[in-house]
Amino acid sequence: MKRFSCDELVELVTAFLENDLDESTRSRFEEHLVGCEGCEHYLSQFRTTVDALGTLRVETPGAPRHEGLPGDEGLSRATRDRLMSAFRDRRTA
Amino acid sequence: MESFTGGRLPPDDVVVAALRAGDEAMFATLLDTWSRGMLWLARSHVSTNDSAEEVVQDTWLAVIKGIDGFEGRSSVKTWIYRILVNTARKRGVRENRTVPWSSVFEQERPTVDRSSFQGVDDPLPGHWKYLPAIWPTPAPEGELLAAEVRVRIGAALAELPPRQRTVITLRDVEGCTSEEVCEILDISAANQRVLLHRARAAVREQLEDYFETARRSA
Numbered sequence: 001m002k003r004f005s006c007d008e009l010v011e012l013v014t015a016f017l018e019n020d021l022d023e024s025t026r027s028r029f030e031e032h033l034v035g036c037e038g039c040e041h042y043l044s045q046f047r048t049t050v051d052a053l054g055t056l057r058v059e060t061p062g063a064p065r066h067e068g069l070p071g072d073e074g075l076s077r078a079t080r081d082r083l084m085s086a087f088r089d090r091r092t093a
Numbered sequence: 094m095e096s097f098t099g100g101r102l103p104p105d106d107v108v109v110a111a112l113r114a115g116d117e118a119m120f121a122t123l124l125d126t127w128s129r130g131m132l133w134l135a136r137s138h139v140s141t142n143d144s145a146e147e148v149v150q151d152t153w154l155a156v157i158k159g160i161d162g163f164e165g166r167s168s169v170k171t172w173i174y175r176i177l178v179n180t181a182r183k184r185g186v187r188e189n190r191t192v193p194w195s196s197v198f199e200q201e202r203p204t205v206d207r208s209s210f211q212g213v214d215d216p217l218p219g220h221w222k223y224l225p226a227i228w229p230t231p232a233p234e235g236e237l238l239a240a241e242v243r244v245r246i247g248a249a250l251a252e253l254p255p256r257q258r259t260v261i262t263l264r265d266v267e268g269c270t271s272e273e274v275c276e277i278l279d280i281s282a283a284n285q286r287v288l289l290h291r292a293r294a295a296v297r298e299q300l301e302d303y304f305e306t307a308r309r310s311a
Contacts, residue, residue, distance in 0.1 A: 005219025007203065007210045014290035018271065020282075037283075038221035048228055049297040052246060053265035055131075075128045079146055085151045087120045090157050 004032045009039050013046050102126065105169045112160045116208070121298065124153065127170070130267055131177050137255045137262070138181035140188050148184055152161035152177040166274060174277045204294030228304050249299035253292050260285060 004012075009032055016029050017022050033039055075083075102108060102122065111119035126147055135145040135152075153279045155176050163172060250258055263269045263277065275285050 004220050005210075007205065007207075007216075009221045010205045010294075011203065011290070014293060016284055018286060020286060021200060035099075036220075041227055043223040043226055045225055045297055046293065049293055049300055050265050052242060052300070053261065053293075053296065054268065056243060056246060056266045057268060058221040072103065075124065075132070075149065077147060079150050080128075082122060083124060084117065084121065086154055087115075087117060087157050090115070 004028055006032075006036060006042075009033075009036075013043060017042075017046070017050070025077055029050050095114070101200070109160065109163060109171055119189065127173065128153075129264075131174075134174070134259060134262055135181045137184035137258050138178075144184060144188065145181075148177065148181045151180050155180070168273070169274055171273050174269075178259070178277055186238055206298075211248075217238060226301070226304065226308070228300075245299055245303045246296060249296045253295060257288050257292035257295070260288040261296070264289055265293070 009029060010027070011022065012029060021029060033043065033069070074080075098266060105110075108123070112123075131149045131152065132142075132145050135148040136142065139145050139148060152173065156173055159176075163169070167175075184282075196288065209218050209222060211217050215222070250262065253261065260274060263274045264271065269277070271282060271285055271289075274280075275282055278285070280288075
């Protein structure tokens with residue numbers, strides 16, 4: 001069976017992490033990893049990247065702000081007031 | 094799913110019952126918990142922050158109108174995000190900003206720079222020329238990621254093509270499952286994976302650049 005080269009393996013990392021590889025591809029992926037320090041590091045960098053992205057979650061009250069990113073300020077006071085009053089009015093509509 | 098609902102909101106059936114009963118505190122909580130993420134996502138599709146705010150406003154108005162008819166076939170948040178994405182897309186089309194979502198496959202270009210690998214004349218073509226570095230261990234649990242790293246990731250996300258940014262935001266930032274993302278965006282599992290992989294690889298590259306610069310200046 002053909003062995004992966006590193007440039008092929010890097011394209012399968014998300015499929016590997018999602019558990020979407022078929023059995024034979026998965027075992028070739030894992031065999032390659034065992035013998036390849038470079039790909040092992042790459043996989044670890046990829047995992048760190050995914051974990052770091054998770055720390056950007058904005059929905060938790062008091063979560064770190066996204067300086068300069070759209071949405072960082074949340075809804076404007078005017079929009080929020082408008083929505084609250086639309087919600088209130090729905091009962092009487 | 095715990096992470097997707099934020100971990101602080103009550104279960105969906107409680108949320109829905111409260112909204113139907115006109116519980117203003119519950120509505121305010123949802124507004125304040127989800128609107129920032131929604132604004133960010135809407136901004137991928139439209140051309141200004143004001144436009145994104147209108148998309149989010151229209152989404153909440155549709156939620157107010159539709160809550161009595163909500164059938165619970167998906168989670169409340171998936172339902173709201175579907176409305177958001179559809180509203181944002183329509184608006185993006187009006188603003189001539191939208192890439193057709195049907196052409197979902199990005200260009201088939203490698204996600205790692207070819208110069209990182211050995212060429213045909215090297216001893217092991219396709220294998221690493223330079224080993225990827227070991228990155229510094231992430232900050233201990235509970236400690237915030239270095240502000241600089243977050244800024245760097247934010248910039249990397251901002252540079253992504255809209256479809257990739259939407260998928261990676263929903264999956265890795267918001268914590269949706271792949272099934273939820275497929276449902277919200279109406280794309281296949283394979284498309285979702287391709288977009289996610291390209292986006293993650295692009296963010297990884299930016300972080301590599303950051304860590305490399307940090308290492309050199311240390």
